Amino acid sequence: MSDVLELQDVSVVREGRALVDQVSWSVKEGERWVILGPNGAGKTTLLNIASSYLFPSTGTATVLGETLGTPGTDVFELRPRIGIAGNGMADKLPGNQTVLQTVLTAAYGMTAGWQEEYEEIDEQRARAFLDRLGMSEFVDRTFGTLSEGERKRTLIARALMTDPELLLLDEPAAGLDLGGREDLVRRLGRLARDPIAPSMVMVTHHVEEIAPGFTHVLMIRQGKVLAAGPLELELTSRNLSLCFGLPLVVEQVGDRWTAQGLPMA
Numbered sequence: 001m002s003d004v005l006e007l008q009d010v011s012v013v014r015e016g017r018a019l020v021d022q023v024s025w026s027v028k029e030g031e032r033w034v035i036l037g038p039n040g041a042g043k044t045t046l047l048n049i050a051s052s053y054l055f056p057s058t059g060t061a062t063v064l065g066e067t068l069g070t071p072g073t074d075v076f077e078l079r080p081r082i083g084i085a086g087n088g089m090a091d092k093l094p095g096n097q098t099v100l101q102t103v104l105t106a107a108y109g110m111t112a113g114w115q116e117e118y119e120e121i122d123e124q125r126a127r128a129f130l131d132r133l134g135m136s137e138f139v140d141r142t143f144g145t146l147s148e149g150e151r152k153r154t155l156i157a158r159a160l161m162t163d164p165e166l167l168l169l170d171e172p173a174a175g176l177d178l179g180g181r182e183d184l185v186r187r188l189g190r191l192a193r194d195p196i197a198p199s200m201v202m203v204t205h206h207v208e209e210i211a212p213g214f215t216h217v218l219m220i221r222q223g224k225v226l227a228a229g230p231l232e233l234e235l236t237s238r239n240l241s242l243c244f245g246l247p248l249v250v251e252q253v254g255d256r257w258t259a260q261g262l263p264m265a
Contacts, residue, residue, distance in 0.1 A: 005050050036219050167198045168202075219234070
């Protein structure tokens with residue numbers, strides 16, 4: 001399998017502080033990774049590098065075969081090959097657009113409709129992705145009137161619209177209630193298990209949000225990688241305790257994960 005994403009000794013330094021520090025990490029075609037870590041660990045920084053919107057201060061980052069910052073790499077050609085869903089994207093989308101329009105505009109790499117004309121196949125694809133995410137009954141609703149869970153599902157449908165080779169999910173379950181989280185995890189599990197779905201990287205704080213079908217985990221703390229590899233090998237109580245800085249117990253229940261702190265003496 002070829003590398004979809006490869007970081008070699010990557011650091012990002014801002015105002016003398018390393019947001020990520022000498023990170024080496026690779027994502028191969030067909031893998032589904034989750035990035036775990038506390039606030040400020042560097043998770044979103046890694047996702048921003050993977051999306052090509054942030055270049056390393058030092059080290060080498062190669063995304064879909066293109067090395068960032070080299071003369072032969074055009075990020076404007078690279079970015080349509082990467083699907084991104086997160087609150088940062090939600091903030092850029094007009095609230096008065098319909099859900100269908102919100103997904104359709106991704107076909108042209110735009111956030112708002114202008115004078116472009118869409119083919120019937122574009123609308124069929126948009127409707128199919130919305131149906132897959134349980135949003136068929138909302139296609140005529142405006143984006144600004146959606147609940148948090150509905151917005152999250154619309155953003156994922158939008159990220160899939162360009163048929164990306166790499167799908168990046170930035171805390172897709174953040175802000176959801178229990179029902180919304182479980183519905184989203186179930187749908188992400190279907191996507192993760194689809195053999196023709198793109199390689200995936202998801203940032204989260206919570207092991208409960210790891211959908212069935214995800215294959216690998218990267219744990220990061222204070223900008224440094226603590227563990228990286230298959231979930232079954234690396235998502236351990238010891239590793240998670242080191243990552244979050246307190247004693248934790250991790251358990252796998254069926255195809256889901258849970259974690260809780262040890263009782264105080």
